[in-house]
Amino acid sequence: MTEYIVKEDALTAFFQAIANGRRLLAPQGQGENCRLEVATGPVSLDYGNTHLSPKATFFPQTEKILAYHKKADQPKYNQYQDLGDHAEPTVIFGIRPCDAKGLAISNKVFQNDRFTDPYWKGKYESALKIGLACLNPSPQCFCAAMGGSPFGEMGLDVLAYPKEKGLGLKPLTPAGEELVKAASLPSADLASEIKDLEKKAIEAQGPLDTYQIINERKIMELYKADHWSATAEPCLGCGVCTFFCPTCHCFDIQDETSEAGGVRMRNWDTCMSPLFTVHGSGHNPRPSKTERVRQRFMHKLKYIPIKQDGVRGCTGCGRCVVMCPANIDIRTVAATMAQASA
Ligand code: SF4
Numbered sequence: 001m002t003e004y005i006v007k008e009d010a011l012t013a014f015f016q017a018i019a020n021g022r023r024l025l026a027p028q029g030q031g032e033n034c035r036l037e038v039a040t041g042p043v044s045l046d047y048g049n050t051h052l053s054p055k056a057t058f059f060p061q062t063e064k065i066l067a068y069h070k071k072a073d074q075p076k077y078n079q080y081q082d083l084g085d086h087a088e089p090t091v092i093f094g095i096r097p098c099d100a101k102g103l104a105i106s107n108k109v110f111q112n113d114r115f116t117d118p119y120w121k122g123k124y125e126s127a128l129k130i131g132l133a134c135l136n137p138s139p140q141c142f143c144a145a146m147g148g149s150p151f152g153e154m155g156l157d158v159l160a161y162p163k164e165k166g167l168g169l170k171p172l173t174p175a176g177e178e179l180v181k182a183a184s185l186p187s188a189d190l191a192s193e194i195k196d197l198e199k200k201a202i203e204a205q206g207p208l209d210t211y212q213i214i215n216e217r218k219i220m221e222l223y224k225a226d227h228w229s230a231t232a233e234p235c236l237g238c239g240v241c242t243f244f245c246p247t248c249h250c251f252d253i254q255d256e257t258s259e260a261g262g263v264r265m266r267n268w269d270t271c272m273s274p275l276f277t278v279h280g281s282g283h284n285p286r287p288s289k290t291e292r293v294r295q296r297f298m299h300k301l302k303y304i305p306i307k308q309d310g311v312r313g314c315t316g317c318g319r320c321v322v323m324c325p326a327n328i329d330i331r332t333v334a335a336t337m338a339q340a341s342a
């Protein structure tokens with residue numbers, strides 16, 4: 001596919017053209033406060049990564065999925081209303097490649113050959129996704145070590161990158177090509193520039209070996225290793241790491257009821273909470289913090305790669321590294337996993 005250029009003075013017209021009556025989400029604000037939100041102000045092109053990952057756009061922190069009520073003379077709820085998928089045609093500009101990959105990983109959980117989650121599907125499929133490559137990855141970023149790239153393409157329709165105060169654009173899907181063509185932009189051959197910029201951005205990140213060693217080690221060797229109690233010790237069980245993570249997708253279903261009716265809600269949940277795995281019987285298969293912390297890292301670095309053809313459940317976005325109040329760093333934990341003995 002042909003690449004295209006957006007010059008600085010054509011940026012506003014470009015954003016109007018790609019929105020074309022749809023909701024446009026784009027980076028708003030600067031630095032650590034940059035967020036992917038409905039674009040009401042200038043679109044930021046210079047930020048490390050957005051404070052929150054874009055997962056809440058497709059999988060809201062809390063979502064009403066069903067309402068029910070009963071007629072006054074009836075003993076039980078007998079009328080139900082599906083509250084829909086809340087999808088609306090959307091263009092998202094500025095997803096970092098690590099976050100687009102995170103959404104693609106979750107997409108395989110919510111849509112696969114066994115079942116389809118209609119609430120995720122509607123939102124995910126009604127959004128066109130334009131990524132913004134990272135020329136200068138932040139110190140906490142390690143996407144390349146996780147099999148990605150600051151110019152990664154997984155889960156995107158178009159990959160953009162900052163270029164002379166404007167943008168370079170590489171369409172990746174037919175929908176992305178159509179979206180970019182609608183903006184009537186000059187075309188250009190950007191392939192070798194993209195390759196050079198990607199090489200430089202990858203070289204700025206840390207070593208890759210640790211994760212290969214984890215790939216090669218057996219599940220039970222990693223699971224039974226003697227470091228887990230020490231690794232888990234500082235954890236407060238707050239769940240911040242999972243709420244900020246672009247690939248964490250666990251949820252709970254709760255009903256808010258009254259005499260006349262109720263609403264069924266889907267809410268984010270976290271494997272770092274002791275309540276997460278409590279069975280109806282009261283039994284808890286992961287009763288201790290050590291077991292919960294081990295589960296999180298084993299899931300990201302071992303179980304998901306087995307289920308998703310080698311794709312790791314961590315995209316190296318670095319949010320948990322920055323946000324964990326106990327300074328638990330997944331890069332350090334991965335290095336310990338690679339070296340520890342059972
Ligand atoms: S953010 Fe840190 S302290 Fe909180 S649950 Fe995660 S690992 Fe534990």
Ligand code: SF4
Pocket residue numbers: 102241244245246247248300313314315316317318319320321330
């Ligand atoms: S585990 Fe941490 S670094 Fe990896 S994708 Fe999740 S938040 Fe980002």
